[in-house]
Amino acid sequence: MRERFKYDIHATDGAARTGTIQMMRGDIRTPAFMPVGTAGTVKAMMPESVRSTGADILLGNTYHLMLRPTAERVHKLGGLHKFMNWDRPILTDSGGFQVMSLTQLRKMSEEGVTFQSHLDGSKILLTPERSMEIQRLLGSDIMMCFDECTPYPATEDQARQSMELSMRWAQRSRDGFDSGTDHAARSALFGIVQGSVYEDLRFRSIDALQEIGFDGYAVGGLAVGEGQEMMFRVLDFTMPRMPKETPRYLMGVGKPDDIVGAVERGIDMFDCVMPTRSGRTGQGFTWRGAINMKNARHKDDMRPIQEGCACPACTQYSRAYVHHLIRAGEILGAMLLTWHNLQFYQDLMAGLRQAISDGRLTEHANNFRETYALGDIDPL
């Protein structure tokens, strides 16, 4: 019998941990990177290909799916897993972040956010209760509380008001989640710590969420323009206060070196569009940094994007070919480079998990950073 939600930490190394989250639909090895499947598809990828890179869980975007094809339709069609042919865990966000970043004419109130759909301009009210309902209709395995991602920069007073609203919404999200029955036996609910860059606010947010009680705790309001140094500074004071027995999720992060630094500080889960989005725009990841596959220096290069990488872009094709595809605007270019980047991210996570198990994370992370900063050597 599989657990609804159980986090076993197998090893720690400093603040970092590696373990397994057991859920009904499968295990999630941590630290985990969740590829983003915004509109019911990890862009340019078949789900079996996403799985082949080592992904244990995907992220789905509530905002996009509620507008099209709508949560009610996904539910009627058998749920998001069946719809998109992914039978492992899916985490859904609350929709709040996209409402703030993608819509016009928003109006915030205690009740929730009213906004215009970016698709047809229709007026929609999103509340904690409705967000829970949508995530339940989608069939989400890990639901996120509806919150306000505090903009950066924010004064301490702005950050406090925003955080306190999010905490009231966290309680309403918890109540909304608990009022359902069908999903309670298989889904989990995560709270989201806010408080911007203010230590006291972050602490109060953690306390408020723990008071309510969640299966896991996310750090929100980072990767919004504050920069890596500030992000790490916030993690430095936030992480030691975070609950230790439950997963910790850093939302929307990030670049490979962001992830490495956050894992060192105790983060267990990540999501980011970077590997998929940059794959569609010609950027490929290597252990010597990201490279622009559009660059003419690749046009005669018979080497793979990354020597030793197991993805089809690297085992079956040259840099010259991928360069050609990207230059020609071919869909296969986006397919191959997305696949490679997702493989790179999963290899990054597997390396971090192993290093934590082996008790050599500091050395591993320093080696990664040193090599990554070198830059790709021009072979010609």
Next chain:
Amino acid sequence: MRERFKYDIHATDGAARTGTIQMMRGDIRTPAFMPVGTAGTVKAMMPESVRSTGADILLGNTYHLMLRPTAERVHKLGGLHKFMNWDRPILTDSGGFQVMSLTQLRKMSEEGVTFQSHLDGSKILLTPERSMEIQRLLGSDIMMCFDECTPYPATEDQARQSMELSMRWAQRSRDGFDSGTDHAARSALFGIVQGSVYEDLRFRSIDALQEIGFDGYAVGGLAVGEGQEMMFRVLDFTMPRMPKETPRYLMGVGKPDDIVGAVERGIDMFDCVMPTRSGRTGQGFTWRGAINMKNARHKDDMRPIQEGCACPACTQYSRAYVHHLIRAGEILGAMLLTWHNLQFYQDLMAGLRQAISDGRLTEHANNFRETYALGDIDPL
């Protein structure tokens, strides 16, 4: 030891034939449909996926590849097969058709065609000799003579002059092909019958090409706006005069019913962008005709695009999902629908081959046409 080029006809049924072309890089089952890999990729498909549909041979476009990445670069990188990861036969066209349809400021002369690249505006001369050289550099298995695809409509005088030029270029193509050595042991050269809609000109073209001698003979200058009825009329008088022992290739055709009618008239090989291009624009093929997956009637339809189809779009996804992807402009929509359409075309060819083998082509073709004309039934 594999043959360079050997056509075995296993069975005939009326004018139709089914057989196998043996080549160094693999067998081609006829009647064959060749997916088009314009710029070194069958758009939105991994080559192993193209193969999985049953494709024995791809078509590559000389015009696109000569401009980018250039034939010399493809050669230096190990040839087109290695470049694009397809180890089976590739047929290349001569570049002439695309020069006529895609370029500006063309100038025809006895020597060849001067044109401006649609990529950078540079001035390029394409001749029969240069076309042969490019196709050789690409590593083509079946090269096509450089010819002029006579525009439609054309007066008999225009068609005669155009055809006679193409016949002189056919001789120069043959000489250019024969002057090379490295490819002679593994490649084949096809002539192209021109003559527009004029019986006497088609006959003279066939005679001229046979005089020169080729491994196969294509029917050119059709599917250029003359319509199916006229196309079949031309095939009706042309096909009985075509050499019987060698493959017959109808260039650029076509819709499923075009293919069925042409097979009944004795054509062995086809190529067309229809399954791939229409897959990217939301059209899917079914045995009850083509359907527009953008249409709102699919949005709640849990059925596959085509019941019984073995492609992943049909075995793993609903019409509702493919509809959602196409509506959302998702790359996976183009991937799945292209895959389905290529599977449909290969299933069409497999059915025709079997029917010819069984001596029931007329019944099979009539059944196909009757069902195809019914239109897809709305399930809701």
